[in-house]
Amino acid sequence: MFAAASSLTTTTISSKSSLGGYRGKEVVQKSRSSMMRSTARRNNVNVVVRAEAQKTIDMNESRTYYFCIANADFMLNDENNEHFPEILRERRRFYRETEKLQDFWIVPNPTFLDAMPEIKKKIRQPCVAVMTTDEVWNTFIKLRMDRVYKGSVEGTGAELLKSNELIAADAFPPVDPAKWTAPYNKYSPGWWEVFYPGADWTQGYQATVNPLAEEGVERTGA
Amino acid sequence: MASSVLSMSLSASLAGKSKVFSSKTNKSISSNRKVSKITTTVRATGTMVDDKTGIKKMRDGIKEAADENLLTPRFYTTDFDEMEQLFSTEINPNLDESEIFSILNEFRDDFNQKHFVRNDEFKAAADGIQGEQRRIFIEFLERSCTAEFSGFLLYKELGRRLKKTAPTVAEIFTLMSRDEARHAGFLNKAMSDFNLALDLGFLTKNRQYTFFKPKFIMYATYLSEKIGYWRYISIYRHLQANPDDQLYPIFKYFENWCQDENRHGDFFSAILKARPEFLNDTEAKLWSRFFCLSVYVTMYLNDHSRSEFYESLGMDTTKFNMHVIHQTNKTTATIFPQVIDTYNPAFKAGLDGMLAANQKMAAISKSDDSDIAKALAKAPLLATFAAELVKLMIMKPVDSGSVDTNLEDHHMDVNDPAFMY
Numbered sequence: 081m082f083a084a085a086s087s088l089t090t091t092t093i094s095s096k097s098s099l100g101g102y103r104g105k106e107v108v109q110k111s112r113s114s115m116m117r118s119t120a121r122r123n124n125v126n127v128v129v130r131a132e133a134q135k136t137i138d139m140n141e142s143r144t145y146y147f148c149i150a151n152a153d154f155m156l157n158d159e160n161n162e163h164f165p166e167i168l169r170e171r172r173r174f175y176r177e178t179e180k181l182q183d184f185w186i187v188p189n190p191t192f193l194d195a196m197p198e199i200k201k202k203i204r205q206p207c208v209a210v211m212t213t214d215e216v217w218n219t220f221i222k223l224r225m226d227r228v229y230k231g232s233v234e235g236t237g238a239e240l241l242k243s244n245e246l247i248a249a250d251a252f253p254p255v256d257p258a259k260w261t262a263p264y265n266k267y268s269p270g271w272w273e274v275f276y277p278g279a280d281w282t283q284g285y286q287a288t289v290n291p292l293a294e295e296g297v298e299r300t301g302a
Numbered sequence: 303m304a305s306s307v308l309s310m311s312l313s314a315s316l317a318g319k320s321k322v323f324s325s326k327t328n329k330s331i332s333s334n335r336k337v338s339k340i341t342t343t344v345r346a347t348g349t350m351v352d353d354k355t356g357i358k359k360m361r362d363g364i365k366e367a368a369d370e371n372l373l374t375p376r377f378y379t380t381d382f383d384e385m386e387q388l389f390s391t392e393i394n395p396n397l398d399e400s401e402i403f404s405i406l407n408e409f410r411d412d413f414n415q416k417h418f419v420r421n422d423e424f425k426a427a428a429d430g431i432q433g434e435q436r437r438i439f440i441e442f443l444e445r446s447c448t449a450e451f452s453g454f455l456l457y458k459e460l461g462r463r464l465k466k467t468a469p470t471v472a473e474i475f476t477l478m479s480r481d482e483a484r485h486a487g488f489l490n491k492a493m494s495d496f497n498l499a500l501d502l503g504f505l506t507k508n509r510q511y512t513f514f515k516p517k518f519i520m521y522a523t524y525l526s527e528k529i530g531y532w533r534y535i536s537i538y539r540h541l542q543a544n545p546d547d548q549l550y551p552i553f554k555y556f557e558n559w560c561q562d563e564n565r566h567g568d569f570f571s572a573i574l575k576a577r578p579e580f581l582n583d584t585e586a587k588l589w590s591r592f593f594c595l596s597v598y599v600t601m602y603l604n605d606h607s608r609s610e611f612y613e614s615l616g617m618d619t620t621k622f623n624m625h626v627i628h629q630t631n632k633t634t635a636t637i638f639p640q641v642i643d644t645y646n647p648a649f650k651a652g653l654d655g656m657l658a659a660n661q662k663m664a665a666i667s668k669s670d671d672s673d674i675a676k677a678l679a680k681a682p683l684l685a686t687f688a689a690e691l692v693k694l695m696i697m698k699p700v701d702s703g704s705v706d707t708n709l710e711d712h713h714m715d716v717n718d719p720a721f722m723y
Contacts, residue, residue: 159629160629160632160633162535163531163535163561163564166535166557166561167561170413170558170561171413173413174411174413177416216403216404216407217404217407217408219400219401219403219404220401220404220405220407220408220568222401222404223401223404223405223568223571223572223575224568226636226637226704226705226706227636227705261621261624261625261628262536262539262625262629263536263539263540263617263618263621263622263625264536264539264540264542264543265539265543
């Protein structure tokens with residue numbers, strides 16, 4: 081346990097906008113827990129953290145969504161691709177710090193792909209897409225991941241971010257200790273769920289850039 | 303660049319085309335250099351030795367830089383005119399800059415702007431590290447700092463020189479030098495916790511610079527950034543799971559830190575993809591393997607010559623190194639046209655053969671024999687070392703590359719699990 085308490089004691093962000101409603105172009109996403117409230121006792125100080133649910137871009141506005149898509153195992157389970165959750169978490173932290181609206185998601189088995197049989201044929205199933213309205217960032221994801229198919233599709237977030245089926249946390253076989261040679265454990269399966277559309281990525285989020293903050297929460301996806 | 307930029311040193315001495323030269327500034331101050339050396343020698347025999355570790359100091363609180371050898375981190379320079387030719391948008395109007403621009407955007411976001419902030423834990427932790435452990439800690443910090451600073455100097459100069467002709471690439475180099483300066487500064491502050499900072503201005507003027515042609519800079523820096531990522535993330539994640547081994551708080555910063563390294567590597571991927579002539583012929587394949595091998599071998603020898611350091615963090619040096627090598631090699635396979643088959647048992651056997659020869663040579667160097675006797679004793683070991691290296695170089699390689707540039711070359715099948723979409 082590190083010096084988390086000091087950075088948390090004063091972090092009381094109260095909700096100012098009406099949850100679930102419009103505020104200009106900003107839409108507050110409805111999610112399982114639109115308000116996170118946690119109370120913890122550290123160093124004999126009662127800490128109350130209230131974080132507003134992450135705001136997204138307007139899901140009803142029609143625009144271009146860019147995606148990189150590949151086999152689910154490659155995207156979510158490959159040992160060599162564990163930098164992928166790292167950059168997603170880093171970006172989430174950055175969006176929080178700069179108060180940017182969420183414009184990227186992990187979408188397993190996207191329904192829009194059904195209308196693109198030629199592309200779907202190329203992708204081993206089940207598959208996972210990273211979707212965003214940020215074309216430049218999508219190009220970066222292609223550069224980083226390489227073995228992914230890059231494309232774009234027009235429509236609203238409400239239509240395009242739908243999945244035929246999610247990827248369960250236990251979808252991949254457990255790590256065989258005899259074959260696992262890394263000097264650390266794999267990121268907890270299911271780390272991707274917080275990036276699903278509709279999930280609240282403020283859950284478990286530590287509003288601090290201090291790496292000495294509480295272990296495990298923001299940084300491991302555990 | 304992370305600590306493993308030092309890996310390039312071996313390449314520098316083995317790549318036939320590279321040469322070591324002193325820049326003009328070096329020449330103009332070479333006389334000063336002699337003077338300072340003499341002064342240091344005099345001082346070293348006097349009081350300017352750190353009382354806790356016996357490390358030589360240039361002056362109070364400033365460590366004398368370690369001697370340069372085959373395996374120490376180096377400073378690099380390149381052919382700036384050729385770099386300009388390669389990435390000038392005037393000369394190459396059809397240069398595909400979309401991926402280059404995408405990585406520039408990541409650098410502009412500057413995810414780690416507020417990351418490198420120290421706290422009170424550092425000094426206290428440094429005071430708690432004593433004896434032999436203190437010496438190897440300082441050595442680790444110095445090597446890391448020198449490597450990061452080396453990246454800073456090279457990138458900064460490239461940013462300056464390419465500004466007019468290749469503005470996108472130049473801005474990226476400048477932003478990468480920003481990251482390297484942060485990293486080097488953070489490490490140097492850490493050294494001052496041990497009362498032994500480096501005089502980076504002095505280093506800039508006095509160290510020898512190794513010349514690499516642009517394409518070698520691209521291969522070598524790509525690898526050193528990516529291996530740097532894998533080293534730092536592995537140490538970070540190991541210590542996260544084993545907080546009792548966290549001797550000094552700097553490692554807690556490694557997760558965000560190494561994302562910078564990883565992005566720097568992505569940039570070299572992007573420029574290599576923009577100039578596919580560096581990726582698609584036999585010569586490119588040969589150099590790809592050569593740089594992979596020299597970077598892996600250098601890390602293996604370096605880390606094993608200071609195993610105590612990794613052991614003090616609760617790590618097994620060999621396991622840690624092999625993990626980093628396998629992962630770096632897989633990552634590199636997404637861009638280089640050929641990589642090493644690191645899972646071939648002959649690869650590990652070759653590394654261990656070189657390690658044994660290197661350790662024997664180090665023991666001879668330390669002995670009291672005459673220089674001639676030492677050279678004679680080392681000759682057969684050097685031959686063994688070279689033979690092992692050649693064996694690995696001609697070992698059956700793995701064809702690889704980006705799906706964007708090498709898919710057709712290698713008749714890669716997207717249904718092949720090794721090549722999945």
